[in-house]
Amino acid sequence: MWNIAVKNERTTEDIALGIRRRVFEHAMRNNGGYLSQACSSAEQLAWLYNEELNLGAPTLPMIPKPFEGVPHADNPDYHTGAGYNGPFEPEYDRLFIAPAHYALVAYATLIETGRMAAEGLEMFNKDGSSVEMIGAEHSPGMEVHNGTLGIGLSTAAGLAWARKRKGEKGRVWVYMSDGEVQEGQTWEAIQCCAHHRIDNVKAIMDVNRQQCDGAMDSVMEVGDIKTKMENFGAVVVEVDAHNVNDMREAAKTKHDGKPLIILANSNPFHAMPILEERFPRLHYVRFKSEEERARMNISIADSLGVDPIDYAH
Template identity: 30%
Template sequence: MKPDQPPVDHNIGRKHFCPTRMRRTILEMAYAGSTVHIGCAFSIVELISVLYRNYLRYPENNPDAEGRDYLVLSKGHGVMAQYACMHELGWISDEQIKGYFADGSELKGLSDSRVRGLEVTSGSLGHGFSVGVGIAMGLKRRGTDQKVYAILGDGELNEGAVWEGVLVAAHHDLDNLMLIVDQNGFQAMGSTEEILKLGDLDDKFQSFGFQTAEVDGHDEVEIDTAISKLWAERTGKPKALVARTVKGKGVPFMESDNRWHYTRLTEDTFAQAVEALKTSRDQL
């Protein structure tokens, strides 16, 4: 397979990774486990859906396949969105979803490499991307056509380790690496604009030697087109996709309300959120 070609079709189809259904799965997990980080999982649903549906290669649907591509969820607190995709693939059972965060559950609130299908242990922000850079460097030296996708939050870009990784990726011409920024405008304790202004991210990544694109992070067609174009243009540079997103996307009373970074669902708010999803443009 040529490096600029999309992966083989695993017969997953568009019916899988439906954003509304995945958000419902996230709500079910968060409610069952009385846990947090709903908003930051909702903001990456379309991004991660497109990756799993159209780009990530898992020969024979095996998350441990030697020739697989790698998804590094550097913003590890958004892991419920990845769990929802893994549920779609059959890697996580209904029982595991219902038992999320219960005593003895394998599924943690942060990405954990001990869970089959998760590549890194992340959540200590800024570190996951560096692991992704290392994986990409190893694959490039081996001469494979495997790719690495690393999803970071915009608040995570406050961390100096991210920019060290960006320098290393550009210096070593890691054109098998794509950094994806979930630019939802918030971090744990406030807006990114208030806490540490990031400026024009597209310009920043270009200045560091990356090939870049900006997209609406909830428009699956736009995301797919941008990723395909970034791979097709053989510049020899690492890629950066800056995705403008809405924290809490899909449930109006959660959207751009940073309280849902740490707020737990009650019986009433769970029912209200499920009802709100029914009016989404995406159908279950």
């Protein structure tokens, strides 16, 4: 059973460290993983789940069910992964995780906050599993398939608009990555929120300046994100992504009639400095040799305060 006291027993910083340790162990055992996303986003996701979000107890099994097919009228077994964030009740918040490639970090967050069993991570990227490598709508913690195409904020805005009209108290949060500002729909969503005064939606964006093909500016320069977002109608606050108190204070910012977007400036090799060797190719770290794997194992373990991983078995 999920224990609500988990939110009060551990600090957000401790949970962030636990997230990084789980992702590190997974990457070592599987000869690769989304290490950089754990470096940049751990405090953000830990803060959301441990402090900021008002969520009910999970409604799905601690060990995730297998993939039960796509939604249609003749498939009563279909489920989304949103049940790990609690029930759809008017008083509870909702969370959309827009960058689906952060799924490994999101699963680690669910485990560290007592919402999913550690065994669930052993199902990662296995045939027939709902614990997808690139999170889908049936994956733990996910409600819709956002991918990395910039639709997360639009999805959140639509739900927030409906909740506001229905008088529901629960807020809508969206977790984003900065690569999404290269998508036009992100800007349309901000403009829509401002026009319709959808101010029960908040977003936090991991600004790590990295994407699949390398450093963002080498793919498409995005310029001054804060000023652009403000011009489109958002209230924007910039914070240090690794300073939890910064995020706490930013979330209190008044934003009447406008969406609030927190730009969390992060380091893609925070707590794992050896990853800087791979800059700017950090999206998915697959080890180039056994020598590199062993060297990174020792270095990252030392940085995280754990023993090197025994991945020989």
